[in-house]
Amino acid sequence: xxTLLNPKFGKYGGQFVPETLMPALIELExxxxxxxxxxxxxxxxxxxxxxxxxxxxxxxxxxxLSEKLGGAQIYLKREDLAHTGAHKINNALxxxxxxxxxxxxxxxxxxxxxxxxxxxxxxxxxxxxxCVVYMGAVDIARQEPNVFRMRLLGADVRPVNSGTKxxxxxxxxxxxxxxxxxxxxxxxxxxxxxxxxxPTMVREFQSVIxxxxxxxxxxxxxxxxxxxxxxxGGGSNAIGIFSGFVDDAQVELIGVEAGGGGIESGxxxxxFGDSSKGRVGVIHGTRTYVLQDEDGQIAETHSVSAxxxxxxxxxxxxxxxxxxxxxxxxxxDAEALSAFQMLCHAEGIIPALESSHALAxxxxxxxxxxxxxxxxxxxxxxxxxxxxxIMQKMDEE
Amino acid sequence: xxNRIEEAFKNKPIFMPYFPLGYPDLQTxxxxxxxxxxxxxxxxxxxxxxxxxxxxxxxxxxxxxxxLEKGITVKKALAALKELRARGVNIPLILMGYYNPMLAxxxxxxVRDAAQAGADGFIVPDLPIEEADEFESVIGDxxxxxxxxxxxxxxxxxxIAREAKGFIYLVSVTGITGERKSIAEGLSDLIASVREHxxxxxxxxxxxxxxxxxxxxxxxxxxxxVGTACVRAVGSAQSxxxxxxRFAAEFKDGLTxxx
Numbered sequence: 139x140x141t142l143l144n145p146k147f148g149k150y151g152g153q154f155v156p157e158t159l160m161p162a163l164i165e166l167e168x169x170x171x172x173x174x175x176x177x178x179x180x181x182x183x184x185x186x187x188x189x190x191x192x193x194x195x196x197x198x199x200x201x202x203l204s205e206k207l208g209g210a211q212i213y214l215k216r217e218d219l220a221h222t223g224a225h226k227i228n229n230a231l232x233x234x235x236x237x238x239x240x241x242x243x244x245x246x247x248x249x250x251x252x253x254x255x256x257x258x259x260x261x262x263x264x265x266x267x268x269c270v271v272y273m274g275a276v277d278i279a280r281q282e283p284n285v286f287r288m289r290l291l292g293a294d295v296r297p298v299n300s301g302t303k304x305x306x307x308x309x310x311x312x313x314x315x316x317x318x319x320x321x322x323x324x325x326x327x328x329x330x331x332x333x334x335x336x337p338t339m340v341r342e343f344q345s346v347i348x349x350x351x352x353x354x355x356x357x358x359x360x361x362x363x364x365x366x367x368x369x370x371g372g373g374s375n376a377i378g379i380f381s382g383f384v385d386d387a388q389v390e391l392i393g394v395e396a397g398g399g400g401i402e403s404g405x406x407x408x409x410f411g412d413s414s415k416g417r418v419g420v421i422h423g424t425r426t427y428v429l430q431d432e433d434g435q436i437a438e439t440h441s442v443s444a445x446x447x448x449x450x451x452x453x454x455x456x457x458x459x460x461x462x463x464x465x466x467x468x469x470x471d472a473e474a475l476s477a478f479q480m481l482c483h484a485e486g487i488i489p490a491l492e493s494s495h496a497l498a499x500x501x502x503x504x505x506x507x508x509x510x511x512x513x514x515x516x517x518x519x520x521x522x523x524x525x526x527x528i529m530q531k532m533d534e535e
Numbered sequence: 536x537x538n539r540i541e542e543a544f545k546n547k548p549i550f551m552p553y554f555p556l557g558y559p560d561l562q563t564x565x566x567x568x569x570x571x572x573x574x575x576x577x578x579x580x581x582x583x584x585x586x587x588x589x590x591x592x593x594x595x596x597x598x599x600x601x602x603l604e605k606g607i608t609v610k611k612a613l614a615a616l617k618e619l620r621a622r623g624v625n626i627p628l629i630l631m632g633y634y635n636p637m638l639a640x641x642x643x644x645x646v647r648d649a650a651q652a653g654a655d656g657f658i659v660p661d662l663p664i665e666e667a668d669e670f671e672s673v674i675g676d677x678x679x680x681x682x683x684x685x686x687x688x689x690x691x692x693x694x695i696a697r698e699a700k701g702f703i704y705l706v707s708v709t710g711i712t713g714e715r716k717s718i719a720e721g722l723s724d725l726i727a728s729v730r731e732h733x734x735x736x737x738x739x740x741x742x743x744x745x746x747x748x749x750x751x752x753x754x755x756x757x758x759x760x761v762g763t764a765c766v767r768a769v770g771s772a773q774s775x776x777x778x779x780x781r782f783a784a785e786f787k788d789g790l791t792x793x794x
Contacts, residue, residue, distance in 0.1 A: 434639025
């Protein structure tokens, strides 16, 4: 049995799933490879990205933020302006088109912040597919508007009460559904993780972010940025924007993990940032860095942003980190909230809490750069969904 | 040392219950497994717990979660296995668990310590043949039991069965662990196609909930694997050990009656 595409990223990645699912992964890879080579599929995908998602999303020069921080010139890739409010729709549409091609009628998805759930529900509505979204009970409580959105779009949102009741448990439950209904169901996985071919496929559907951003910055400034910053949960928005610059050795790539209450507090989701708990392991079908205890049990994570609150990172990021092509750091809840407010005030943009982690790194880094240097940051989503959380946090202070 | 697995299959079909170490607590689980072994079980799948058991239904999820909350670790599980051998449990004991805790323990150390503790083989549900090389390269003579699913294509089935050791674990239904009302249609066809490619015994698991179902499956398979029903019967009982005795006796009787 061999795969059509390389299932690994160095020593990371792979297909660690029950035998029942292997045939579905093989079928999916075949469909993906065929679709990628099919001009008609690409044309349809690009048509939907333009006419439904509203791509290309703009590149915005953050003039006041740049002046305020007094260093690098900051440019924002505006995935918050994509239909449904985040980059997730790119991948959801790509996979939903594949589902039509495979002739399946039902999609299931997991969601943390609810953005991927909304994107999946949207793509399913557009293409006439049945959609079930698994969401941890804790996340349902903190992302209520998105739960309602999904239901409005016709999706069946199922609360997950097992384990930590967050994203990882939602993925477990989605996989259990998939194992049971694999013959007519596609698992519309929302990030660049899970078993092959997901990490590769999701990157390809998200690579439109990097492709556009590269063209846009060249057009606007006439040169490449010095650094590209993105938040990393599973890592799909980051791998999407990085893919546009990974071959440009002079462009520094920076991924920002959720530092939660600080690495030393133990309450975080910094897989790379915590060398005692973040070790190479296997979870949800892939080999990568995983937060775990000494016995190999997956650790509980914490982040103010549901979308980054996950114990593992996409396997390609693990390789980019080992090869030192990308650099990974973290931002705490407090730093993210402060950067959130700064962008609201300075630029009139309400970013998602996930994206605010990337902005927190910009706040740290920009002042140390020269005014002729360029910092490009991916604003992966908008913050409307987070207003409840932020109101609570502001009340606490 | 004689091969316990081969010995066990001399009288087919065999009864193979699953039970996780550490549930409802470590000492009781050792007593339960001993009781299963001494009252009819021919081989036991001894469960190692994992925080994210993605192939398991709610009953086993809850049991293994409880085991973790009560403090089970791989190390403690291996010590318990040793204790079972010391108590005179001589049937094959196969360790069944997800891959990550084994990796965290250190694969070579895990295999060595498991063998020393008295394990006869391993079942790792998240390790398909594509990913099995790493484990099989350190495993020595002990078998990594291969799984075949109803969704496996004929080509995959052949590839899986051809190099199988110990026995084949045939997943009878497309889904997670848990009892089903009826045994999957087409099971005998599935068993027949696996047998075309291997001489090792073919055992059926997932979905078998009663001694009657066990008897039905036992007519066409070499072994019957019962997990959820066993965990449920023992876990809900006032006296888990007594329940284990009764459970093993009933299933063994169901399987062998009229033979």
